Amino acid sequence: MYSRKAAPRRLERRTLRDLQRLLGPENVLHEPEDVLLYEYDGSVEVARPDCVVFPQTTEQVAGLVQIANRDRVPVVGRGAGTGLSGGALAREGGIVVVFSRMNRILEIDLENQRAVVQPGVVNLDLTKAVEHAGLYFAPDPSSQKACTIGGNVAENAGGPHTLAYGVTTNHVLGLELVLMDGSVVRVGGRTPDTPGYDLTGLLVGSEGTLALVTEITVRLLRAPEAVKTLLAVFDRVDDATATVVEITARAITPAACEMLDGWTLRAVEDFIHAGFPLDAAAVLLIELEGLTEAVEVQAAQVFDVCTRCRAREVRLARDETERQRLWAGRKNAFGAVGRLSPSYYTQDGVIPRTKLPETLHRIEQIGATYGFQIGNVFHAGDGNLHPIILFDSRDPDQFARAVAASTAIMEHCLSVGGALTGEHGVGMEKSELMPRMFTDDDLELMRRVRDVFNPLGLLNPGKILPLGKGCGEIRVQPLPLRSSLPA
């Protein structure tokens, strides 16, 4: 949100020449009109790279990193550019490394439910390659038709079904890394618990600040035998949030539990025709998966909770077509909203599930204070909010107010014991908010660990860690966590 164009640095002639020699001139873009496309990702930020390269092998990645290191040029990895926190933007210019030509599935081991992929493999393509055997790759971000597994690894991406199955880090077993000195290191492996420190666990979600990932070993899950998708319709938002609270408190574990508020579902319905009722205040899209017997029991429990919480209607998707249509409504919600406004800003914060009702009230207040309609379409089941603020980025006043509203929402999340980001990453969007969640010592440790991998700060500079180092006047204190014990 701290939009700032990088001053083009003009690469040294020899940097460009050596990159062209290494990769072939056709795999190096450097004319301003060619690199223009890469100054955006899914966030509201803009930053123009000096050149964009398309390596095809690990060796080429290692070679280009060595050139960048020698000439002190920043290097930023990029998958499909669908990220929402500015993770793939060249904040300080330099080389954007696009992995779209390293998009091969290297190995599929159906017996052991493993796959080895290059980082540019599109998330959904992996599932398509194994679904004939009843397997799938669990992380399912809304952008899964486009986003790459390399990008998922960098951001530790989530999705609706992470409620039951965990985020990317729970499905990655091993990585091949290219370090900033050009060396190639393997961490983890195909087998569980490789002895030594869990470097795989450290690398997943490090947002491209520690290494470039060139190969990924993932776990595949077996598709459940039964799936039931329920749409619960509510006349009051409070009833919908109370339902989520109650489902959690009863420890019913749906595979997904998504909420769309009335304003958002109307925007979606207009565009997608998913079958959402236009006059509802909110809907919950709840999916139950597993053994037939387990799904039957859970569906009855969920139905009971929804009814007690005054759902107007609980509708069971009759068939796969209806189920897919409901999910299309959810997964295209942001696209639908985008039609309504020149710009929209999707936030990503997390709260304890018990705080959901008060949090939606607070978001509404914040919208009123700053003069915005704020929509809510989010992963209610794991407390992962995605408020959408519609604004016009061409209007500096609106832009500033959108930033302020967004910050106010994040402050609320932290004040109830939540987190700054549940799945989109810190990126450049929230790096300056990090001191609200972490102490100086926490951040200093992160900085020093980053320096082990990335000593010159050339790898994805300006991400995760605040730039306001040493500026006492802008430093903010972490908010104290509320302590709670059950009665």
Next chain:
Amino acid sequence: MSAPGTAALARLADLVGADHVLTDPLSLSRYAVDGRLPWAAVRPGTAEEVAEIVRWARAETLALVPTGSGTKLDLGMPPLRYDVAVDCSRLDRIIAYDPADLTLSVEAGMRVAALEAVLARHGQMLPLEMPFYDAMTIGGLLASGSSGPQRQLYGAPRDFLLGAEFVTGEGRRAKSGGRVVKNVTGYDFHRLLIGSLGSLAIFTVANFRTFPRPPAQALFVASFAELDGALALRRALVQSPLTPTALELVSPALAQRLTPQAAWLPSGHWAVLVLVGGERAVVERHAHDLARMARSANAAALTRLDAEPMNRLWSRLREFPSLACEISPAPAIVRLNTLPSELGALAVRAETTAGRHRVPVALLLRGVGILYVLLLPDASSAETLARLAAAVGELLQAGAEYGSALVEFCPPELKQVVNVWGVVARRNDLGLMRQLKQVFDPDNVLSPGRHIGGI
């Protein structure tokens, strides 16, 4: 170790109170690591005291070994230096427990069994059944990288640890992650610290997501005359839609120790143990499908245990290291990590290797791809230990071919000739690990020399 400076000890007593500094031989014997004793043990009561102790040790150039209840202190190589044990068992409070959010924040010295009792009152649990269950602490199980049979369904602790607070080797308090169930803010140091044996930092607080206790549970035991049948059942199970909590294959030598002469587990037979939890209908569905699968795999028998008999057998299997100690005066446990499809071949190789060195052996195969080889020599003579060492060395080599391997437990003498971390020659990630150690613990205060590659 050199005798303590009185002044140094006095400063330590100032930090935590003289009552919490132990120097008498009887107390210290509980903190032995591979037979080596510290000259003092300190029992901090707060995270800040842990930090002060580390800063004190750093200033005095002393080496610390953090510990919880001391059940797994013999993991890893013997420490290069060992002055003071940091006993975290007084850090035993629940910081926050929000049953309605299924999240928990707990101090690292709390015993898992005590914690489970609290969770059970709210119908919840953590899937942390593993060896030394009654004594082990949260911090100890995390630092040791332990996992148990429930991993089949719930994953390892790394999969449900949400965040942690810890004290680095510089004596700084830091944290990572958070208390909410979904969070990608900042680097995941809490995962990095799992299995680090206290060589990077000392856990002070751990945050978990909790799970509902299954309303019904049952343990199914299928017996097989041959390993192949047991493997066939494993394969049929994991390729089915069933959702077992645990799936363990046990060789005859271990199986006969689990239960006294039951007709359904004939002597000389392999046992496949399948733990199932969930709604009653879910358990019955498993019972039904398992019966069919067991028949197809030519099981000699399939029995179902509920309630007390289930718990008795299950906890005996969970405590398999204790079984090894019952059987042998000098047991070694080698853990091999492999692909599930390779478990059978590796099991055969392990039995052959042990046989060649005339070391009695028992095997525990975990469905997710872990093979525990229990080497159970019937004496502890020098000659026996030499054969044991040779067998362990070959198993570590085999483990490296199939994935990875390490020694989880062995007579301390063995560590003079075997590196328990296994074969690392083909790995190139140890350099990064050393550099991370430098960042967290630049003066090598914490558990020096115990971890992989001499870290």
